[in-house]
Amino acid sequence: MVLNEIDAFCVVLPADLCPMTRQHYLRYLAVVDVEGVGYQPVGRYLPFEPSTYLIRTLCVERAVDTVDGTLIVRGQRVTPEAYLQAWRDRLAQPLPLQELAARKQLQAIAVFEWRHSVAIENRKATWVQPPYPTFGELLQARGFSCGAPSHSDLPSIRRLEIDLAAPDGARDAWWADDFLSALSQDDQVITRRVDLRPAQGPGRPDAERSCNLRPAMAGANL
């Protein structure tokens, strides 16, 4: 199957994204639009990568498929060298997160689903000076009501969606991912990903997209 990449760009993430980022050491979200598939991020989970890691990911996951033409760009075959050079050009002029909706009519949404427990809620930050000392406080700040599930016979699956362009959205998404990505919680975490969706109209509050899953919905997701 041939994948035709019809658009691609880099989104530069805020300098306060995580403890490792600074004004001159930023992280990026690489996005491709594949014909018949749509916009999707390059990489797994929350692929907020420094430029060097991004190029490495691009080599292994995308440029390798240009060799035999499994991946083409706007209908044309390209060499892996040219493909990588195009990404270097995009990294040199990345799209600010706040302009994603205006210039690409897209919203980048971090999506998390997990089987909720007190242990997860009480998980402490593993970095110094965190914006939220525990995952529970992050959830409360995002409009969650933490506590025991009302339907004890069903797994308490929770879903958190964060618009990366919202105030502190990218930062909170990174911290939510950090809280949920601990190895000991692997079987409790169902989804950590970034969705690229058509931009919504203005005025939709972020809290509307951060909700506890209804029991029926939770069952369906299982």
Next chain:
Amino acid sequence: MGHWIEYQAVCFTIPAGLRGAERARFVIALEGGPNNLTERTRSGRERRVRDWYIGMIGTEVQVLRQSVRVAGDCEGMSLRLSGREAAPEAYIRRIRRLLAKPERDVTQHITLRATVPRHHPLVSRAKLFGLAEEQFVDYGEEQSHLHPPCDASGADWGAFFRAVDPFIEDSSVVPNRLGQVWHLPSS
């Protein structure tokens, strides 16, 4: 931070017809080693450990695909060429240049033999193609060498490649587990 250094590279071609090969194949032999492990030469000089190994193997497309994967390590400098920084694009171009001028004395320098864990799917597949299994234990792990079938004219590399091709394609067996490099001068 530790990194890998490639010192020398040689490309060999296995032309179609040689030892049963149905189409042309290439072997990129690399001399490399870690930056932070040293040994004493006979003259007493300390130098970084290095050895020859098969870095890439397969058809031209398979070799180029492997080179792009490896090239990613150049970004961030966990892979360097003779100790110097190189961009992934430069690394890929280097492999292209090697592929364009391959050496022909492959039988003098390359032995094909797969080495995988004893329960790897390649072991059962290899038997279908007549490869001989030699079991051994390496640091407590059960392993198998898989040798291509031999007759008076030498090893049947065609059967070897038919057996290992799917594993080269999906990168589940790395090239340096598919053979050995002999008699190339150390840098």
